[in-house]
Amino acid sequence: MEKLRTHGGIRKPIFRIFGSIAVVLLALTGCSSGSGNTSPTATSGNAPGKAADTATFAEPPNTVPNWIWPFSPLADFSVSNSSYLQYLLFRPMYWFGDNGKAQISDSLSMAAEPVYSNGGKTVTIKLKDYKWSNGTSVTAQNVMFWYNMLKAEKTNYAAYTPGQFPDNIVSVSTPDAKTIVFTTDKAYSQQWFLYNQLSTITPMPDAWDMTSATAKGDCATNESGCAAVYKYLISQSKDLPTYATNPLWQVVDGPFKLTKFNADGHLTFVPNPTYSGPVKASLKEFIEVPFTTDDAEFQVLRGGSTIDVGYLPTQDLTAAKPANTGPAEAGPNPLSANYTLAPWFLYGVNYFPINFNNPTVGPIFKQLYFRQALQSVVDQPGILSSAAKNYGVETTGPVPLYPDSPLISQTERNNPYPFSIANAKKYLTDNGWTVNAGGTSVCAKPGSSAGECGAGIAAGAKMDFNLQYASGNQTITTAMQSLKSNAAQVGITLNITPAPFNTVTGTAIPCSGKTCTWQMGNWGGGWVYAPDYYPTGEVLWETGAGSNSGSYSNPAIDKLILDTTTQSGTAVMQAYEDALAKDLPVIWQPNYTYSLTEVANGLQGATVQNPYSAINPEEWHY
Amino acid sequence: MSDPGRAEVEVSGEVPSGPVPVAVSGLPAGRAKSMFRLGLEVFIQNRLAIVGIVVLALAALFCFVAPLFYRTDQVTVNLLETNLPPGPGHPLGTDETGYDQLGRLMVGGQVSLAIGFAAAIIATIVGTVWGAIAGFFGGLVDAVMMRIVDAILSIPILFLLLFIVTIVRPSVPVMIFVLGLTAWLVPARLVRGESLTLRVREFVQAVRVMGGSSWHSVLRHIMPNVVGTVIVNATFQVADAILLIAYLGYLGLGISPPATDWGGMLSNGTAFIFPNYWWLIYPPGILIIVVVVAVNLVGDGLRDSVEVRLQRR
Numbered sequence: 001m002e003k004l005r006t007h008g009g010i011r012k013p014i015f016r017i018f019g020s021i022a023v024v025l026l027a028l029t030g031c032s033s034g035s036g037n038t039s040p041t042a043t044s045g046n047a048p049g050k051a052a053d054t055a056t057f058a059e060p061p062n063t064v065p066n067w068i069w070p071f072s073p074l075a076d077f078s079v080s081n082s083s084y085l086q087y088l089l090f091r092p093m094y095w096f097g098d099n100g101k102a103q104i105s106d107s108l109s110m111a112a113e114p115v116y117s118n119g120g121k122t123v124t125i126k127l128k129d130y131k132w133s134n135g136t137s138v139t140a141q142n143v144m145f146w147y148n149m150l151k152a153e154k155t156n157y158a159a160y161t162p163g164q165f166p167d168n169i170v171s172v173s174t175p176d177a178k179t180i181v182f183t184t185d186k187a188y189s190q191q192w193f194l195y196n197q198l199s200t201i202t203p204m205p206d207a208w209d210m211t212s213a214t215a216k217g218d219c220a221t222n223e224s225g226c227a228a229v230y231k232y233l234i235s236q237s238k239d240l241p242t243y244a245t246n247p248l249w250q251v252v253d254g255p256f257k258l259t260k261f262n263a264d265g266h267l268t269f270v271p272n273p274t275y276s277g278p279v280k281a282s283l284k285e286f287i288e289v290p291f292t293t294d295d296a297e298f299q300v301l302r303g304g305s306t307i308d309v310g311y312l313p314t315q316d317l318t319a320a321k322p323a324n325t326g327p328a329e330a331g332p333n334p335l336s337a338n339y340t341l342a343p344w345f346l347y348g349v350n351y352f353p354i355n356f357n358n359p360t361v362g363p364i365f366k367q368l369y370f371r372q373a374l375q376s377v378v379d380q381p382g383i384l385s386s387a388a389k390n391y392g393v394e395t396t397g398p399v400p401l402y403p404d405s406p407l408i409s410q411t412e413r414n415n416p417y418p419f420s421i422a423n424a425k426k427y428l429t430d431n432g433w434t435v436n437a438g439g440t441s442v443c444a445k446p447g448s449s450a451g452e453c454g455a456g457i458a459a460g461a462k463m464d465f466n467l468q469y470a471s472g473n474q475t476i477t478t479a480m481q482s483l484k485s486n487a488a489q490v491g492i493t494l495n496i497t498p499a500p501f502n503t504v505t506g507t508a509i510p511c512s513g514k515t516c517t518w519q520m521g522n523w524g525g526g527w528v529y530a531p532d533y534y535p536t537g538e539v540l541w542e543t544g545a546g547s548n549s550g551s552y553s554n555p556a557i558d559k560l561i562l563d564t565t566t567q568s569g570t571a572v573m574q575a576y577e578d579a580l581a582k583d584l585p586v587i588w589q590p591n592y593t594y595s596l597t598e599v600a601n602g603l604q605g606a607t608v609q610n611p612y613s614a615i616n617p618e619e620w621h622y
Numbered sequence: 623m624s625d626p627g628r629a630e631v632e633v634s635g636e637v638p639s640g641p642v643p644v645a646v647s648g649l650p651a652g653r654a655k656s657m658f659r660l661g662l663e664v665f666i667q668n669r670l671a672i673v674g675i676v677v678l679a680l681a682a683l684f685c686f687v688a689p690l691f692y693r694t695d696q697v698t699v700n701l702l703e704t705n706l707p708p709g710p711g712h713p714l715g716t717d718e719t720g721y722d723q724l725g726r727l728m729v730g731g732q733v734s735l736a737i738g739f740a741a742a743i744i745a746t747i748v749g750t751v752w753g754a755i756a757g758f759f760g761g762l763v764d765a766v767m768m769r770i771v772d773a774i775l776s777i778p779i780l781f782l783l784l785f786i787v788t789i790v791r792p793s794v795p796v797m798i799f800v801l802g803l804t805a806w807l808v809p810a811r812l813v814r815g816e817s818l819t820l821r822v823r824e825f826v827q828a829v830r831v832m833g834g835s836s837w838h839s840v841l842r843h844i845m846p847n848v849v850g851t852v853i854v855n856a857t858f859q860v861a862d863a864i865l866l867i868a869y870l871g872y873l874g875l876g877i878s879p880p881a882t883d884w885g886g887m888l889s890n891g892t893a894f895i896f897p898n899y900w901w902l903i904y905p906p907g908i909l910i911i912v913v914v915v916a917v918n919l920v921g922d923g924l925r926d927s928v929e930v931r932l933q934r935r
Contacts, residue, residue, distance in 0.1 A: 185914065293895050301894070316896040317720065334896070387718070439699065472747035474893045478704075481879045485699035488880075495791055496878065618714050 004230060006611040023175045043293075048229040052622040053284035055603065057299065057615070058310035060595070061294045061472035064265030068249055068258075072204040073229075074547055077158035079528060079613045084200075084288060086493040087614050088269055091277070093125075093143065093201040094194065097610035102297040103346040103404070104194065104533075107278050108616075110203070110253075114194060120187030125198070127178040131236035132205045133252045138276075140174035145170060145220035149204070152219070152226035156234075158528070159531055161538045161548040164565070167195040175384040182543040189568045195534035196565075204398040207251040210235060252290060255281050255618035265290025268470045271618070281618035293472045301598060304338035309606050309620075312341065312596040315474040320389040327392050327402055327593045339598035345402065346594045349535075350397045350526030352495060353508055353550035353584035357516045361465060364458030365550075369431045370463075371584035373419040376424035377486035380590045387478040391593035393528070397581030398537045399573070400591065401601040407535065409574035411581050417588075424490045425543035433463070433491075440464050441491030456576075468507060472500035473594060494520075508549045526591065536564040536576065541585045550587035630784050661850075661927035663685020677916035681909070685731035694725030696879045705894065708901055715901040717890060719879075723901055727909065733883040735913070737797050737867050738787060744802025744861035749809025750852050754844045756810070757817020768814065775807050780869060787875045794877060801863045809855050816848040850928030851904075857921030863912045884910050892910065 031570075059065075059567045065085035067076035071090070086138045095108035106113065115124045130138040147166060154160040157349045172184045184193070204220075208554040211217045211228040218225035218485075229279075236248055242330040243249055243261035244539025250257060260268035267288040271281035289296035294313035312335065321331030326345075333341035354365045354374075364370050380394040393402045397412040428435050432445030432446065432453040443453040443461040469480045477498070499507075501523055527547070532539045539545050543553040594613070599606045605619035638723030665671055700720030708715045714723040756767040774782075786800050820826060821844065829839045864884075870876045871885025884906040 293893075295895075298896065313893070315893050318897045377700060386701040386704045386720075478718050482699045482701055485697065485719075485880060488697065497791065 001014050003216055013584040018591070023107075036501060053282075054287065055283050055285075055606075055617055056287045056289060056306060056622050057084075057617070058297050058307050059265055059288050059290045060311075060501075061291050061297060062470065063265065063472075064263070065288075066263065066502060067237055068241060068243050069233055070204075071146075071153070071156075072158050072234070073156050074158040074509050074549070076548065078501075078505055079525070080368040080501075083610075083615055084525040084614045085258075085267065087615070088256045088286075089249065089254045089258060089272075090202055090204075091130075092531065093127075093200065093203060094199050095614075096195070096199065096530065097612045099616055100446070100608045100611065102533070102611040107498075114190075116190055118183070120190065121184050121185065122169045122446045123182040123193065125180045127180075127203075128252055128276070129178075131274050132207075133250065133257065133272050134205070134207060135274070137177070137204065138203050138205075138253055139177045139222050141177070141179050142182045142205060143201060144172070144174060145204040145206070145209060146201050146219050148219050148221075148223045149230060150200075151228045152223050155546075156230070158546045159200050160540050160556065161542050162544045163562075164538060165200060167191060168197075186264075186566065188562070188566055191568065192534050192536060192565050196224070196532040196536060196538070199531040199533055203253070205251045205253070208248055210248070212468075231428075247495060247596075255616075256286060257289055265279040269617075275618070277618070279616075282621045283617060286617045286620075291472075294474065298339035301335065301339075303548060304335075307598075308600040308603050310598050312591075314387065314389050314391060316595065317389045320385055321368045321391070323385060323390050325390065327390075327591075329390070330358075333600055334597075339600055342595045342597045342599055342609060343391060343593045344595040345392075345608040345611065346528040346613050347400055347403075347530035347533075347535075347611040348526055348591065349398060349400055349588070350524075351588050352469075352526075353519060353552075353586045354520050355508070355511075355516065355518050355550050356553070357510075357512045357551040359514055359516065359518055361519055363454065364461065364463070366458070367431065367454040368583065369427045369454075371587070372417055373424040373427035373490060374418050374487065374492065374587055375584055376427065377483065377490065378587060378589055379419045379486055380588075381419065383475075383479045384590050384592075387475045387482075388590060388592050391426070391596060392590045395588040395591045397577045397588070398541070398578045399535050400529075402591075406570050407573050407577070409578050409581075411574075416582050417584070419486075421486060421489050422487075424492075428463075428490060437489050438564050439491055440493045462493075463491055464495070466497070467520050467522060468497050468499050468504050468518070469522040470501045470504050470524040472501070473524060476522070479589065480522065508553045510548055512522050512551065520587075522589070525594070526589070528613045530614075533612065536561060537580065538565065541580060549587060554585070555581060557583060557585070643716060663927075664862060665923045665927040668921045668923040671926075672691060674919030675917040677912060678920065681731065681913050681916070682735065684808050685728050685735055689725065689728045689732075691934070692725060692728070694722040696725055696729045699880075705897075705899055705902075707899075714905055715899070716736035717902055718894065721880075723905065726770045727783065727884070727905055729910065730884045731913075732863050732868060733794055733877055734910075736773055737794060737801060737883070737917060738860045738864040738917075740798040741801035741805060741863040742856050744798065745805035745859050745863075746809055746856040747806075748803070749855075750845060750848065752806065753810040753813030753815075753847065754817050754840050757846050758816040758840050760821070762819070764814070768811070771807050771810050774804075779788055779804055779866070781843050783866065784873070784875060787870060792870075792875065792877055793883065796868060797877065799867055804865075805859055809852060809859070812851055812855055812868050813845075813848050813880055816851055817844050819843050820847055827888055839923075842921045848935065854921055854928060855926060861917040861921070862919070864910065864914055 028555050043153045043577040060082060063080045065080050067081040068085060069092050070086045071531060072081060080158065091110055093109065093111050095105045098105040110128055110130050112126045112128065116122070116582045117124065127138060132138060150157055151166045169182050170185050173181045175181060188303065191426045198610045206220065209217045209220050209229055211232050217229035236246055238259065244258050252272050255272055255277060256269035257272045259270050260266065261341050265288065269286040271283065275586050297310055298316055299314050301307050316334065328343045328345040330341040330343050333339065356362050356365050358365065384390060384392050384394065394415065396415040399412060399413065401408060425435050428441055430451065431444060432451055433441045434444040442461040443459055445452045446457055446459040447453065448455045470476055484496050487494050504521050505524040508523065527540060529535050537549045541552055541557055542561050543558050555579055560579055562573045564576050597609060602622050604621050610616065654903050687842055703720040706712055706716040712722050717723055717726060720903060736817040752767060756764045765839060777882050782804055790796055826843055828837055867876060868885025868888065870890050871883050877883050887906040888903065891906065894902050
């Protein structure tokens with residue numbers, strides 16, 4: 001009994017009491033931040049509490065750049081990698097997003113718009129006079145480097161679609177150092193070819209044409225030499241700690257150079273003095289800081305002295321703005337003393353993919369009635385008005401419903417699958433399932449005939465699925481809880497689990513075979529149409545496309561997509577979008593305003609935001 | 623085989639009436655009382671322990687009985703009634719998914735209390751058996767078993783829990799199992815120490831002399847004699863388990879919705895500090911504090927009541 005005192009004496013109960021109090025205190029003080037950046041920047045310049053020559057940008061919650069080479073595989077093909085890292089250093093040949101409008105920017109593009117000839121089959125591109133930071137010019141050879149790499153490693157590039165760029169190029173030539181001439185296999189829609197094919201090209205410097213740190217490669221001139229160069233560059237891009245020191249990544253043609261990179265998301269850029277674009281950065285430093293949750297970011301933002309461009313978590317708005325306002329219109333701003341609210345809406349669609357190739361549940365996902373049932377339990381209006389405070393619009397098909405455009409069909413406007421528990425139940429019961437509301441529905445009539453569960457679905461098969469979603473965002477969390485609750489009412493059990501953004505995007509990728517085990521993955525933001533700026537969706541829905549995460553395949557859709565690439569006009573677009581809206585290659589979900597951006601009062605140039613997600617801090621100044 | 627160690631106090635089953643005369647030495651002057659009776663009296667004298675018992679009873683009533691009278695839908699999300707302040711129909715308002723907060727505190731409390739007590743029972747049983755065997759047999763058996771305990775103890779418990787809940791889907795049974803199987807180490811060490819002293823006591827030696835098996839000694843004599851230690855420790859295990867599930871819930875790795883626990887509710891509430899939705903933060907936080915304090919008060923009372931030295935005061 002004596003020993004009892006040493007183990008269970010006075011101190012341990014007190015420790016426990018303090019422990020319980022600590023849990024509550026942690027909650028009350030909001031100490032869930034994962035950010036280490038809480039120290040304010042130096043005070044000077046026009047805005048109180050901020051340095052006039054430095055801008056600090058808050059990265060989205062739990063989302064950090066982790067891939068520097070612009071030639072990205074799908075797992076690393078994200079806005080945070082392209083917009084918050086790659087575009088700042090390495091500019092694509094054509095720049096999209098013009099003064100807030102969803103169109104090409106001639107002034108920021110590195111080449112003049114292409115000239116079409118030979119019945120539209122010959123495409124001539126003239127490069128402007130841009131320089132790399134090592135003093136060499138951006139030349140046609142640098143474009144050829146990208147083109148050859150794409151030909152050699154197309155399956156490793158996220159924006160590749162079989163049959164399209166570079167498969168649709170018959171020949172290419174470089175008559176001079178600034179001119180590239182592509183000859184295509186047939187005449188394509190000129191807008192589509194510029195917005196969705198040439199848009200993918202990012203010139204790569206000769207300095208990257210290496211097979212090791214010391215051995216030169218020949219990918220720029222010889223496609224067969226690209227495999228070795230790819231192997232080397234991919235290994236360097238995986239080496240995150242060396243991003244700021246690796247000589248490869250110091251050769252840039254963008255407005256900034258990377259001086260500090262921490263894999264936790266702390267990045268520092270300085271201006272590239274040789275940048276050839278129209279606006280050179282006036283900031284001395286551009287800093288990006290990470291946060292594990294939007295709450296953590298908000299705690300720092302409220303201080304008003306650290307972040308120059310951050311975001312307001314939707315849950316920190318006490319009331320929804322009027323429902324008839326657009327997703328990019330600002331409502332009341334609780335931080336107006338220090339910041340200007342500038343809602344940032346991207347030209348894209350929001351959805352989460354389901355894995356058609358999953359060996360266990362794939363046969364269920366391939367049934368249209370199942371997808372119709374699952375789509376019917378997504379309460380988009382409810383989520384938008386409550387969790388999103390009316391910052392967002394519904395997604396009903398592949399063409400964004402905002403901004404209004406002639407491309408939007410009546411089918412999309414009318415939403416073929418509105419929220420309806422009754423409809424969802426009917427889809428299942430009409431197709432051989434015994435619906436157990438609150439439990440798990442089971443297949444009662446196996447078989448492939450009408451009224452039966454469908455091919456590959458055994459009797460007793462259960463509607464029990466795993467859905468991984470991006471953590472750190474309260475709106476997404478609420479939407480997932482709503483979906484789970486609604487689905488349970490028709491016996492669809494969704495086992496929802498949060499995970500970091502990069503984990504979700506790294507998991508929900510095209511796959512096949514026994515190891516293709518992920519079922520549903522929701523990284524929260526769906527797709528912004530970049531670098532496929534025209535919403536024809538070949539990158540997303542065409543069979544075998546690099547960003548077709550769920551491996552959806554429908555030959556009829558493939559044909560309609562092909563039509564959109566070769567024919568201009570709205571009719572062909574609407575035929576495609578109607579079919580896709582009805583066939584549900586993914587599960588559509590509300591397209592939230594990407595960011596309720598808070599721009600520090602006094603900071604100029606940051607309130608007009610790019611609808612394709614890029615940022616241009618070279619235009620920011622106090 | 624009777625326990626010689628108990629012979630002094632198990633003289634009679636009769637219940638004495640009135641105050642027990644106590645000699646100057648501190649020893650009972652009259653008939654000896656049963657161990658249970660003595661312990662109960664000491665426990666009742668501890669007012670804080672009684673407060674703890676009352677609080678726990680109220681918490682149990684609140685969590686398990688009140689939902690029978692205060693019925694709310696804690697399964698279906700209601701996005702039309704999110705974040706409502708306290709008012710008619712929702713005495714403690716609603717949360718971000720439209721769940722009635724008072725009803726949610728009840729179902730969350732069910733999970734927290736169930737996990738706390740169940741995990742404590744598992745930890746206590748496993749730890750007691752493990753420690754008793756190690757302590758009684760000694761030698762190589764003891765060395766191997768306790769090195770296993772030491773090895774697992776060297777891993778931070780929260781890290782271990784985080785690792786486990788990322789590879790298995792958190793649910794109430796899983797959390798009970800996981801917490802129980804990570805919390806048995808302390809009782810194992812405690813009981814092992816007790817066993818080391820008990821195995822050389824005369825009544826245990828007598829079992830051997832009379833041909834009793836080792837297992838008989840462990841099950842009939844070692845384990846019953848460490849029950850006081852075990853019970854006291856079990857109360858602390860309950861408090862620890864409630865706190866651990868709160869930690870995990872706070873980190874977003876607790877029970878999956880629509881189930882919840884007080885820690886998870888607190889975690890959700892922190893997202894709404896700025897708009898000052900206090901009803902999402904204070905109620906679960908206060909309940910965690912109150913219940914953990916109550917369990918510890920009961921534990922302190924039990925410790926006093928099984929402490930021989932205190933029984934004779």
